[in-house]
Amino acid sequence: GAVVSQHPSRVICKSGTSVKIECRSLDFQATTMFWYRQFPKKSLMLMATSNEGSKATYEQGVEKDKFLINHASLTLSTLTVTSAHPEDSSFYICSARDPGAYGYTFGSGTRLTVV
């Protein structure tokens, strides 16, 4: 089945630094990928839709200058959390849809801790 690889799985960074998270579709091409954030005991909240070759579409309330998204190829989207703060600590998950499959496949998630 469709596989989405996400890394790193876990990262700890200092306040003020930037962190890049990668999301790759391993056996299919994804013109669109999605980035979610999940706080403890809460559901997934869509942050933005990553579009290959064009600008990402951000959900209301998500700062596009803080969460930089780049979708440079049909198999790779990156999310960069810039100038991270402790309140950015969360579980970030990407997903994509294999056109040949049903449903959406999620990456394994990245647990970000900003200290």
Next chain:
Amino acid sequence: RKEVEQDPGPFNVPEGATVAFNCTYSNSASQSFFWYRQDCRKEPKLLMSVYSSGNEDGRFTAQLNRASQYISLLIRDSKLSDSATYLCVVNSAAGNKLTFGGGTRVLVKP
């Protein structure tokens, strides 16, 4: 009102019992519906899609009621390994955007 609402639970279920729970959605034009399962600190994994006529996959049965705008999931003969959070997911009428419910936590106990 949230777009997708679920009873957060937890539902404490004796092993071997049946448990069922619902999810309501507000957008009547929603097109696709899914149940995902999420284990603690893991990513969601597709459990099953929900079809208009209802569908069954082993011990799991999903139903869709468009008139009342809810979907349901029923788990028969619960196993300890069924303990997880079950996420109701709705694909918006606009296309690819998924909206997640808050999840229903199920705890199956011996």
